[in-house]
Amino acid sequence: MPNPYQTLGVPPGAGDADIHRAYLVKVRESPPERDPQAFQAVRRAYEAIKTRRLRLAYELFNGEPPVLDEILARGLRSASPGRPDEEQLRRVLLATLTCPAPATTGPKKE
Amino acid sequence: MTRRRNKPRQRRTTYRKGIRPEGLPVDRYATTQAALAAGRHRDAIAGFKELLKTGRRPEWLEGLSQAYAGRAADLAGKRMFKEAAAIWEQRAAACDLPLPDSRYLLWLLHGGRYGQAAGLYRENLETLARGGEAALAREHLAAFALAGGEGLLDALDPDDPVARDHGAATAALVAYCGGDAPGLEAQLRRIPFRSPYRYFRQFLKSLGLVGGDPEGATRLLERIAPDSPFAGGPARAVEVAALPLPQCVSRWQELDDEGRQLVTTLKGWSTAQVKFLQDASSILPGAAAKQLLALLTRHRGLMGQDWIREAAANLLIGHPQGWRQFNRSFGQLPRLTALRLSALEEEKEGDPFAIEAAWAEVLDELERRPDSEDRRLRMALVLRRISDFRLKGEAARHIHPEALAELERSLELDPDDLPTYLRLITLHREGGRLRQARRFVAAALERFTDDSEVLLAAVETAIAGNAFKKATGYAKRLLTLDPINPKVKGILLKASLGHGYKHIRAGRSDLAHKALDEATGWAGSEAARGRINLVRGLLARRAGDGGATALLQQGVEQAGGGLTGRLCLLLEAARLGERPHAILKAAGLQQLRGFDTREQILALVEYLHTLAEEDAKWLDAAMTPLHGPIRKAAGAAYSEGETERVCELWLRRERSGLLKLYAGAALKRWPERPALVYYLEYARCEETILLSPGARQRLAEALEQAQKEGDQRTTHRIVELLGPAMGVPPIDPFPYDGDDMAEDLAGAMGELGPEHFLDILEEIGGAEFREIRKQLGDEKAAEFMEIMASGGDVMEALVKVVGGLGAPKPGGRRGKSRGSAGKGRSGKADPAVDEWDPDQLELF
Numbered sequence: 034m035p036n037p038y039q040t041l042g043v044p045p046g047a048g049d050a051d052i053h054r055a056y057l058v059k060v061r062e063s064p065p066e067r068d069p070q071a072f073q074a075v076r077r078a079y080e081a082i083k084t085r086r087l088r089l090a091y092e093l094f095n096g097e098p099p100v101l102d103e104i105l106a107r108g109l110r111s112a113s114p115g116r117p118d119e120e121q122l123r124r125v126l127l128a129t130l131t132c133p134a135p136a137t138t139g140p141k142k143e
Numbered sequence: 144m145t146r147r148r149n150k151p152r153q154r155r156t157t158y159r160k161g162i163r164p165e166g167l168p169v170d171r172y173a174t175t176q177a178a179l180a181a182g183r184h185r186d187a188i189a190g191f192k193e194l195l196k197t198g199r200r201p202e203w204l205e206g207l208s209q210a211y212a213g214r215a216a217d218l219a220g221k222r223m224f225k226e227a228a229a230i231w232e233q234r235a236a237a238c239d240l241p242l243p244d245s246r247y248l249l250w251l252l253h254g255g256r257y258g259q260a261a262g263l264y265r266e267n268l269e270t271l272a273r274g275g276e277a278a279l280a281r282e283h284l285a286a287f288a289l290a291g292g293e294g295l296l297d298a299l300d301p302d303d304p305v306a307r308d309h310g311a312a313t314a315a316l317v318a319y320c321g322g323d324a325p326g327l328e329a330q331l332r333r334i335p336f337r338s339p340y341r342y343f344r345q346f347l348k349s350l351g352l353v354g355g356d357p358e359g360a361t362r363l364l365e366r367i368a369p370d371s372p373f374a375g376g377p378a379r380a381v382e383v384a385a386l387p388l389p390q391c392v393s394r395w396q397e398l399d400d401e402g403r404q405l406v407t408t409l410k411g412w413s414t415a416q417v418k419f420l421q422d423a424s425s426i427l428p429g430a431a432a433k434q435l436l437a438l439l440t441r442h443r444g445l446m447g448q449d450w451i452r453e454a455a456a457n458l459l460i461g462h463p464q465g466w467r468q469f470n471r472s473f474g475q476l477p478r479l480t481a482l483r484l485s486a487l488e489e490e491k492e493g494d495p496f497a498i499e500a501a502w503a504e505v506l507d508e509l510e511r512r513p514d515s516e517d518r519r520l521r522m523a524l525v526l527r528r529i530s531d532f533r534l535k536g537e538a539a540r541h542i543h544p545e546a547l548a549e550l551e552r553s554l555e556l557d558p559d560d561l562p563t564y565l566r567l568i569t570l571h572r573e574g575g576r577l578r579q580a581r582r583f584v585a586a587a588l589e590r591f592t593d594d595s596e597v598l599l600a601a602v603e604t605a606i607a608g609n610a611f612k613k614a615t616g617y618a619k620r621l622l623t624l625d626p627i628n629p630k631v632k633g634i635l636l637k638a639s640l641g642h643g644y645k646h647i648r649a650g651r652s653d654l655a656h657k658a659l660d661e662a663t664g665w666a667g668s669e670a671a672r673g674r675i676n677l678v679r680g681l682l683a684r685r686a687g688d689g690g691a692t693a694l695l696q697q698g699v700e701q702a703g704g705g706l707t708g709r710l711c712l713l714l715e716a717a718r719l720g721e722r723p724h725a726i727l728k729a730a731g732l733q734q735l736r737g738f739d740t741r742e743q744i745l746a747l748v749e750y751l752h753t754l755a756e757e758d759a760k761w762l763d764a765a766m767t768p769l770h771g772p773i774r775k776a777a778g779a780a781y782s783e784g785e786t787e788r789v790c791e792l793w794l795r796r797e798r799s800g801l802l803k804l805y806a807g808a809a810l811k812r813w814p815e816r817p818a819l820v821y822y823l824e825y826a827r828c829e830e831t832i833l834l835s836p837g838a839r840q841r842l843a844e845a846l847e848q849a850q851k852e853g854d855q856r857t858t859h860r861i862v863e864l865l866g867p868a869m870g871v872p873p874i875d876p877f878p879y880d881g882d883d884m885a886e887d888l889a890g891a892m893g894e895l896g897p898e899h900f901l902d903i904l905e906e907i908g909g910a911e912f913r914e915i916r917k918q919l920g921d922e923k924a925a926e927f928m929e930i931m932a933s934g935g936d937v938m939e940a941l942v943k944v945v946g947g948l949g950a951p952k953p954g955g956r957r958g959k960s961r962g963s964a965g966k967g968r969s970g971k972a973d974p975a976v977d978e979w980d981p982d983q984l985e986l987f
Binding site: 045085086089090093094095096097098099100101102103104105106107108109113114115116117118119121122123124125126127128129130131132133134 | 216219220222224249250252253279283286287289290291292316317319320322350353354369370371372373374375376377379380388389392399400401402404405408409410411412416419420423426427428429430432435438439442445446447449450451454457458460461483484487490505517520521524525528557560
């Protein structure tokens, strides 16, 4: 299971009330009828850390190592997406504009 | 001076592979045509050029022009646009053909000859328009104009749409790059619907959506026409940027440098992140902990200190060799964390002693710490974890006291954990330690006064201790909170009836009636009320009460009537030690005609599926009087599903005779259904213990069919049944050692009876034994068994039995000569032995 604190967007020291609030926000963002998978992930995360006892149990017994996707997400998280400047965009266009393959290789009727 | 005749000049011809001039131009033409048809354009060009040296025939010129066109297209396909354009020019010169062509125009553009391309377009606009190619040419010119193709716009007519709309498109590009969203919208609106820049509009919009609405960005890209210059490289880069992270990373690798750079910019990745990405892209999903730990270590600056320490630490579970690297990179872990990780590592290894020891160390470490609520909670959690391992797979009666002590201690540290109370109550109750169970009931009730689970546990514990009044008290409390709780009513009904049986057996009818009255209060269904009336009826019968018959009949109807109702009566009778046939007769219910129907059997089977396991011990006695209609109903018109349900029930309830009958009848309707074959052979095997060769064959075929159908349950069952044939060592039910054989045979015969025993031998021996049995006759067989049962020797018994036959029946001999028979101990021929055919003894 991905880190439940990250899934709910709360810091590791969050309390019951904060976690519950974050859970409600996430459920509103991903309600079950619209995004069942995301909802299930949010629900699982909440059930894992909703009380003090559960949080301590998670701390003690969670030994799930990160998978590659999680590491990528962590390493590539950006402050904000960027945009190319004019020069870069023109350069990209010049390098990548695509020539369509011809329909026939023979000469067309002149 | 004599004029030297000029010899014909010897031409030095270089032959390309595949072209062999055979002397006549017509052969060379065929070969060159073949090269052209096969797409070997360079060979075709060379071939046609050679031919054209001998004369400018139209078909050769045509061929050469096609070969040049094909060669140019090949080069364009490899993005060698300059070369493609050059070939096209050679084609025009060699074949005296006009240069302008939409393909040539595009190659000029993509090859960087923008001005020339624009000039060509301008001069041949009418031709391009006639061929329907003007729009495509304009789109490509527009794209290169935007990209900064030098000299392009100057060569165009100012009214041409490429030039006319260029301003708006450029302004939109500038607005996007400057982050001016309103400006971008305004400029995009200025681009007309059919403008050559229309797909640039989609492309630019999608760029704007990548960060906030990646799905929207992808949808816009899908609207770009496939032959648009924006469709390939540019759209691909934006598409990758819009993907979720894992796919984005793997597709990012496939882009060219500019495309990767664009994605990096759109994502806002730093140089360090790009390096991380390049490093990570060589690691496959599912990579070992060692690789991931190395990746984390190399790029720890990107991850955040807390996260990376925890993530890297968790990677040590399953990769203990990584500790040194971890300590070097992230510093020594706190002792508690290190011990915790070691314990989790031991859990992965699976050695229960090591697991307990490791968690015990964690506990010790926690105990050394200053007291706090969290510390106590942690200790309680660890104690429960240790207890979990100790209790796994243990029966309640045999649980080690330490495991229970750990759970109990956890409650001292954390008294608010309801599941632990419930667990302790159940473990103590099932282990027969009722005093301890009651202690925890009291403790749980003190903390969780109105909890239904605690009250239910209290009811069950009170019943286990025969404290029926107490149980009733708890139950009433529970029903106040949860009026329709079916579990508690069922428990109390059972308990009341149990009391009733006890009092009936002890002859205490007043108390029995009281218990039955109590039971009536808990009966939540007609069937339950029927059961109570059956017990009342049996009690009344014992007392000689005339109303017994009516009560019994009423009870039977309430319990479902027909076979089911009668079975319920017979079960109650069996519980009270009554004789089943007598009860049926006393109740006037001995008539079973008309009950051999599909509906009766299905209802009976449904009831038997719900019968509690502890009641199964009465089933033999209860079912015997009903065997007649049950057996008769074997051939009723069940559906395949119903048949399987019925057979499954006979299997579960170990009724092999009924299973054999029902499966056999069903196989007549659905021959070779694997599940039915399994049921039949299983039932037979239950009777004969061993599988005959025929049975093995049938099961093997059924196994194949079951595997084809994906019927895993039947496959598994057949494999288990076949056992030895599947490589499982056989369990010899009669471990043979010569001295035991007679005893074993006698034992088997005694248990099974003569006819049944012979049936078994026939099953094993097949046609041969059938023949022998026919020859011997059952009487002789019985005689043989008598000799065996009284301790006789097998051979002696056989000799006596077979010797008494006299001359064998016609066809009984196998044509082997006499004289090979045994001669007896004296060495003289034994007349008894001499008179029979030794082949008759082959079985033994």
